Amino acid sequence: MEFKEVINERLTTLKYTDQKIKKEDLNKIINNAIIAPSAKNRQPWRFYILNKKERDKIADMMDAWEKGIKENEFGIVTTIHRSANIMRTASDVILVYKYGEKVIYKETVDILSIGAAIENMILTATDLGISSTWLADVRFVLDDINQYLKIKNMDLMSGIAFGYRAKKPNRKGRYPKEYLILNKKDVEYE
Ligand SMILES: Cc1cc2nc3c(=O)[nH]c(=O)nc-3n(C[C@H](O)[C@H](O)[C@H](O)COP(=O)(O)O)c2cc1C
Secondary structure (H helix, E strand, O other): OOHHHHHHHOOEOOOEOOOOOOHHHHHHHHHHHOOOOOHHHOOOEEEEEOOHHHHHHHHHHHHHHHHHOOOOOOOOOOOHHHHHHHHHHOOEEEEEEEEOOOOHHHHHHHHHHHHHHHHHHHHHHHHOOOEEEEEHHHHHHHHHHHHHHOOOOEEEEEEEEEEOEOOOOOOOOOOOHHHHOOOOOOOOOO
16 A cells, blocks of 8 residues: 555544454564654563453453443543454454553653554554554553453553454544644644
């Protein structure tokens, strides 16, 4: 795909077919994650490729968590149930962890680095004709997940689901550039 097409085709997928991703494609996705830029080249990312049993278990934890909260307790309408279904039905889900100290500046830049790695994964998948969903909703049950997977001293940042989409989603709206570029009077843009 041309770069422009990759950027435009990357859309969050909510419904997957049951077609499976080839192992070699999953490898390409991880290979491109680990060449992302990172602060001081610390490469704070770690990956956990979930098997189907683990995915289903985590999806159940997410559903149970949503049932247990009072409506709007978090001040947001959560998409956790929808995210749990995506966990179950996508071809593969990779958890992305942050390895390293929780020191204010370091933590922030390490999180930024992980965002870069995740975007590399998602764009690589798009280029391979594979759709994806960025699933930060796993964080609602991060302690349960770590206990279940026996992972210690690492912060679960997100899950990323990959698979083949059932249909192309509509592009969601974006704020106009006039609103986003703060010094718009001094900057020329198209
Ligand atoms: C950090 C981050 C976390 C996200 N977490 C979730 C999630 O847990 N569940 C979900 O369905 N979508 C999630 N999304 C997808 C967003 O809802 C989506 O990117 C946004 O609505 C814009 O739509 P688009 O990706 O199709 O352009 C997340 C996206 C980002 C960048």
